[in-house]
Amino acid sequence: MTVLDIQNLTVQFGGLKAVNGLNLQVQQGELRCLLGPNGAGKSTTLDLICGKTRATSGRILFDGADITNLAEYRRARHGIGRKFQVPSVFKELTVIENIEIARSRRPGLLAALTTFRTPLRGRVKEVLDRVALTDHIDSKAGNLSHGQTQWLEIAMLLAQDSKLILMDEPTAGMTIQETLKTAEIFNSLRGEHTIIVVEHDMQFVRQVAQRVTVMNQGSVLAEGTIAEIEADARVKAVYLGH
Amino acid sequence: MNRTNHYDFLGYVAFAIIILLGVPFLLGFDGFELNTFARYLALAMVAMALALSWGTAGLLNLGQAATFGIGSYVMAMHLKLAASTGNPGGMPDFMGWTNVEALPWFWQPFQSLSVTLLAGLLLPAAVAGLMAIFMFRGRITGVFVAIITLAFMVALQLVFIEEQRFTGGQNGLTGLAPLELPGWTVDTYSLPFYYLVAGCLIVALLVGMLVVRSKVGLVLRAIREDAARLRYLGYDVAAYETFVFCLSAAIAGWAGMLYTLVLEFASPTYMSVSFSLAIVIWCAVGGRESLVWASVGAILVNLAEGRLSDMFVEGWLLILGLLFIFFVIFLPRGLYGLAVAAMDRLRRSPRTEPPVPVKEG
Numbered sequence: 001m002t003v004l005d006i007q008n009l010t011v012q013f014g015g016l017k018a019v020n021g022l023n024l025q026v027q028q029g030e031l032r033c034l035l036g037p038n039g040a041g042k043s044t045t046l047d048l049i050c051g052k053t054r055a056t057s058g059r060i061l062f063d064g065a066d067i068t069n070l071a072e073y074r075r076a077r078h079g080i081g082r083k084f085q086v087p088s089v090f091k092e093l094t095v096i097e098n099i100e101i102a103r104s105r106r107p108g109l110l111a112a113l114t115t116f117r118t119p120l121r122g123r124v125k126e127v128l129d130r131v132a133l134t135d136h137i138d139s140k141a142g143n144l145s146h147g148q149t150q151w152l153e154i155a156m157l158l159a160q161d162s163k164l165i166l167m168d169e170p171t172a173g174m175t176i177q178e179t180l181k182t183a184e185i186f187n188s189l190r191g192e193h194t195i196i197v198v199e200h201d202m203q204f205v206r207q208v209a210q211r212v213t214v215m216n217q218g219s220v221l222a223e224g225t226i227a228e229i230e231a232d233a234r235v236k237a238v239y240l241g242h
Numbered sequence: 243m244n245r246t247n248h249y250d251f252l253g254y255v256a257f258a259i260i261i262l263l264g265v266p267f268l269l270g271f272d273g274f275e276l277n278t279f280a281r282y283l284a285l286a287m288v289a290m291a292l293a294l295s296w297g298t299a300g301l302l303n304l305g306q307a308a309t310f311g312i313g314s315y316v317m318a319m320h321l322k323l324a325a326s327t328g329n330p331g332g333m334p335d336f337m338g339w340t341n342v343e344a345l346p347w348f349w350q351p352f353q354s355l356s357v358t359l360l361a362g363l364l365l366p367a368a369v370a371g372l373m374a375i376f377m378f379r380g381r382i383t384g385v386f387v388a389i390i391t392l393a394f395m396v397a398l399q400l401v402f403i404e405e406q407r408f409t410g411g412q413n414g415l416t417g418l419a420p421l422e423l424p425g426w427t428v429d430t431y432s433l434p435f436y437y438l439v440a441g442c443l444i445v446a447l448l449v450g451m452l453v454v455r456s457k458v459g460l461v462l463r464a465i466r467e468d469a470a471r472l473r474y475l476g477y478d479v480a481a482y483e484t485f486v487f488c489l490s491a492a493i494a495g496w497a498g499m500l501y502t503l504v505l506e507f508a509s510p511t512y513m514s515v516s517f518s519l520a521i522v523i524w525c526a527v528g529g530r531e532s533l534v535w536a537s538v539g540a541i542l543v544n545l546a547e548g549r550l551s552d553m554f555v556e557g558w559l560l561i562l563g564l565l566f567i568f569f570v571i572f573l574p575r576g577l578y579g580l581a582v583a584a585m586d587r588l589r590r591s592p593r594t595e596p597p598v599p600v601k602e603g
Binding site for chain 2: 073077084093100156
């Protein structure tokens with residue numbers, strides 16, 4: 001089943017078409033990697049899906065609904081989650097508060113008015129155990145190490161429990177062990193969640209990706225398994241020049 | 243956070259006990275002194291209202307005095323009408339002097355006590371809500387919120403001064419009747435009146451603290467840090483911002499109603515820039531992150547003003563300014579920050595462990 005269907009999507013910044021007539025279909029439960037040289041429009045594509053940037057033309061269908069012109073918080077409520085390139089946790093809040101914020105099944109004002117502390121059990125505990133932050137729940141997120149901050153952000157994504165998760169270079173700045181552990185978590189997420197990852201680390205891509213889409217100059221250049229992509233002459237040309 | 247909440251609650255209880263028992267005892271149950279202190283409590287309430295939006299969500303409403311002023315005029319209109327029943331057409335005296343033919347339609351509802359009490363809360367909330375919808379749907383933040391709210395207040399004050407026929411102009415509304423509650427003619431120099439004001443402050447603080455401690459408070463603190471990120475988690479940031487703005491305005495209006503009762507008149511100076519900035523100073527001195535401490539800040543600064551302005555009639559504003567500069571530079575979190583630091587030291591001293599355990603992941 002196609003969960004995300006991008007049709008002829010274009011966005012124009014001044015004279016530059018950052019994404020140009022993009023067509024992309026992602027199946028339910030798939031883990032898709034977006035590759036491409038700098039400026040290929042990978043991050044912009046994620047921005048368009050989550051609503052950070054509005055499309056100039058074209059359509060985005062998610063779960064059968066047209067979300068092209070929805071506000072970003074409405075898309076999030078449809079089940080689209082986003083992890084940004086720069087770790088963005090709430091530094092002034094504690095670890096558990098960050099998770100509480102991310103657990104936004106009922107993000108409405110009235111529900112929030114009647115919700116007090118979320119206890120450390122169920123999904124919250126499970127998520128924190130998984131990223132080994134259970135001992136730090138009362139630490140301010142700003143006091144965590146860089147690696148822990150990354151884990152907290154992934155934990156927030158897990159707590160948010162989005163149907164579609166968009167990630168921009170999730171392993172940037174991670175050690176080899178951390179990258180491996182991240183790959184492990186990703187592999188356990190596929191199936192239940194649909195994931196789109198922008199990533200440069202080919203080692204990581206080989207570990208997680210089923211299908212890879214290579215973008216160039218705002219459109220799809222090639223699509224296929226990692227082996228097919230690595231053998232593709234056009235992809236080589238784009239990456240190596242000529 | 244749970245620990246901080248715990249202290250907050252203890253602070254609240256201590257504050258309530260001091261206000262309800264300590265202060266009347268210290269003042270020797272003297273009517274005049276109690277009335278003066280009731281004035282400080284009304285001001286503490288508006289400071290707490292500002293802390294609600296500024297301290298939690300980082301939305302600095304420099305026009306807080308506008309909603310305070312609306313509340314105070316609403317109450318004054320009711321009391322003015324009660325004092326004017328003997329006049330032709332039941333009209334306030336100043337309307338007679340300015341040749342107003344009949345009581346204007348927007349004065350008439352305030353003959354009713356219940357309408358007045360509701361309007362004193364809802365009118366400021368509606369005005370702030372309207373402003374908030376325009377600002378926050380447009381994603382206006384930071385210093386621009388401060389400028390827009392300040393400009394709105396200046397405009398509102400001008401309207402109240404210029405429309406003398408309907409508002410009493412520069413003089414405000416004076417010569418008010420005492421408030422008639424069912425079975426109680428309120429004597430503002432009495433212990434029961436003091437308890438009315440103190441009770442209102444304590445209830446308002448409780449409402450504010452419940453909001454701050456609910457998930458709404460958490461979302462508001464997250465908004466202060468990164469509103470954009472919250473949107474990607476599914477929160478309608480503008481709705482939360484509008485809510486806290488309205489709640490803050492309603493409490494400010496409530497405080498304004500009490501203030502009119504205490505001083506027995508309403509004046510356009512309640513909506514002045516200097517008064518609005520004074521609220522900000524009280525908040526900064528007490529600590530904007532804590533509702534209780536913001537109230538304490540208002541009480542302390544006004545106590546000091548009461549004592550010092552007799553000695554330094556001309557120089558008082560200068561002292562206030564210096565005080566503000568001192569706090570901004572040396573105690574940016576106000577007295578609350580000082581208290582938190584003291585508690586941390588107290589808690590940590592028995593053991594000698596590093597401040598924040600950070601383990602590499």
